[in-house]
Amino acid sequence: xxxxxxxxxxxxLLGSPAFSQGPGERVPSVTVAPVSKVQVKAGNPASxxxxxxxxxxxxxxxxxxxxxxLIPTVLTLKAAEPVSLVAVKYPAGQDVTFPFAPxxxxxxxxxxxxxxxxxxxxxxxxxxDYPVTGAIRFQACxxxxxxxxxxxxxxxxxxxxxx
Amino acid sequence: xxRNALLxxxxxxxxxxxxxxxxxxxxxxxxxxxxxxxxxxxxxxxxFELATLDGRxxxxxxxxxxxxxxxxxxxxxxxxxxxxxxxxxxxxKYGNDGLVILGIAMDDSDAPKIAQFASEMGVNYPVLLGTxxxxxxxxxxEFLPTSFxxxxxxxxxxxxxxxxxxxxxxxNVRKALASPIAGMNRAQTxxxxxxxxxxAQ
Numbered sequence: 001x002x003x004x005x006x007x008x009x010x011x012x013l014l015g016s017p018a019f020s021q022g023p024g025e026r027v028p029s030v031t032v033a034p035v036s037k038v039q040v041k042a043g044n045p046a047s048x049x050x051x052x053x054x055x056x057x058x059x060x061x062x063x064x065x066x067x068x069x070l071i072p073t074v075l076t077l078k079a080a081e082p083v084s085l086v087a088v089k090y091p092a093g094q095d096v097t098f099p100f101a102p103x104x105x106x107x108x109x110x111x112x113x114x115x116x117x118x119x120x121x122x123x124x125x126x127x128x129d130y131p132v133t134g135a136i137r138f139q140a141c142x143x144x145x146x147x148x149x150x151x152x153x154x155x156x157x158x159x160x161x162x163x
Numbered sequence: 164x165x166r167n168a169l170l171x172x173x174x175x176x177x178x179x180x181x182x183x184x185x186x187x188x189x190x191x192x193x194x195x196x197x198x199x200x201x202x203x204x205x206x207x208x209x210x211f212e213l214a215t216l217d218g219r220x221x222x223x224x225x226x227x228x229x230x231x232x233x234x235x236x237x238x239x240x241x242x243x244x245x246x247x248x249x250x251x252x253x254x255x256k257y258g259n260d261g262l263v264i265l266g267i268a269m270d271d272s273d274a275p276k277i278a279q280f281a282s283e284m285g286v287n288y289p290v291l292l293g294t295x296x297x298x299x300x301x302x303x304x305e306f307l308p309t310s311f312x313x314x315x316x317x318x319x320x321x322x323x324x325x326x327x328x329x330x331x332x333x334x335n336v337r338k339a340l341a342s343p344i345a346g347m348n349r350a351q352t353x354x355x356x357x358x359x360x361x362x363a364q
Contacts, residue, residue, distance in 0.1 A: 069238045069280065100242040100326050139239060144325035145306050146240040148269070 028140030028147050029055040035156035042163055043123035045086055050075070050115050050154060052136065059110040060138040062093025066107050070139070071149050075115050077134035082125035083158045085132070086118040098143060121160045130158045199302030203322055208233070208313040209300040213267065213291040216278045221291060223265075224317070230257075230339035231313040232264045232332075233301075235293065238272060238280045240307040242326035247284045249329045253336055254288045260340055261315065264288035267297065269307060310335075314342035 033051040040046035054060055061070045079085045091114060093107030119132065135151040199206065208231070212222045223231065234250060236243035247266075254264050268277045268290055281290050298304045301311065312321035312335040320342060321335035 070241075071239050098241070100245050104241065106241065141241065142325075145242055145308065146237070147305060147307070148237075 026055075026057070028058040028060075028142070028150065030060065030136060030138050030140075030150075030152050032136070032152060032154050038119070038156060038158045039161055040083075040119065040121045040158055041161055042121050042125040042127070045118050045120040046158070048117045048119060048156060048158075050117060050156070051112060052115065053112050054110055054140070057142050058140045059096070059108040059142075060140045062107040062109055063090035064093065064107060066105060070106070073109060073136065073138045075117070075134065075136045075154065077117055077132055077154065079119055079132045079158070080130050082122040083130045083132065083160065084120050084122070086120050089116040089118075091115070100144060119158055121158070125160045127160050127162050130160060132156050132158055199300065203302070203311070203319050206319050208311060208317050208319050211297045211300060213294065213297060216274050216281070216290050216292070221265075221289065223313075226263050226265075227317055228315050229261045229263045230315055230336065232262065232336060232339065233267065233311040233313060234264060235267045235269055235298070235301070235304045235307055235309045237269045237307050238277060239270070243308040244284065245326055246308055246332070247286060249332060251285050251287050253333060257336060257340060262336060262340060266290040267293040269293040269298065269304065312336065312339040314339050316342060318342070
């Protein structure tokens, strides 16, 4: 049996109002990949790589945008005692020009990027799991418009083991 | 054969579901308090009162009789910066015909920083400090730049989201200028435009 009747049906389906999206109705997103297990010995530091993915067609400012007016991407983390946050290292942005400003180079992230956090367990830390929570704040644009700053929550667990 | 029938039934249910969802969404849109979503042409521009950069209060209704280009922007919006010199030119070109451009800054920054930026961009039209309330009144402006083109009678004649071509912006400005005030002829409209208080920054 021929299935030519499927073609108009799919057409109807895709043309239905629930599928239609006008300009400006897409929402920029930055998603966080699950962080792999972080283990640290009491008294020592450990590096944590946190992977992010930016929604296709969008870019966000890097941590060091080229103008003070632009809103940088910032990862804020809070660690619970006896774990502390030592440093957050951001990747360098890509220098890009866009059709809307061909003479202005912007420092941005697009696609996937990784931020490295360094945590430390105090020397007297009792072995166990300790949560680290926070958020990445970003301001996204596409090729013709920009969106207000948004935040995505970030969390992972640091497991302190004995020396 | 039986499989085809099942497939057909599943697709039919999916289509009916989508159509139902579409109708529901439309109903939600129609019942939103401002109805400022979708095609807003022909709707009355919601009135608002906002502070200027120097602390005065300005209402949209102060500009009745003028064509208004209401531009939502922010200092962190690079495409917005592209439009601003065009707006400066359009304000010079059509100001005497009754065009008023109002920039609504949707920044979290304080007024002096916005004023400095506007000054560096050579902005020659009033800049107002935007609020969440005015954003909601205009359909939750989340996408910058967004501009509304309002005729002399306070009706929206065009909307632009994202960076538009300069020619497209100018076409919308002409449309806003072209509509006479209800009950007035063209000469009276021009006279009304001349006597309406111009905005100072």
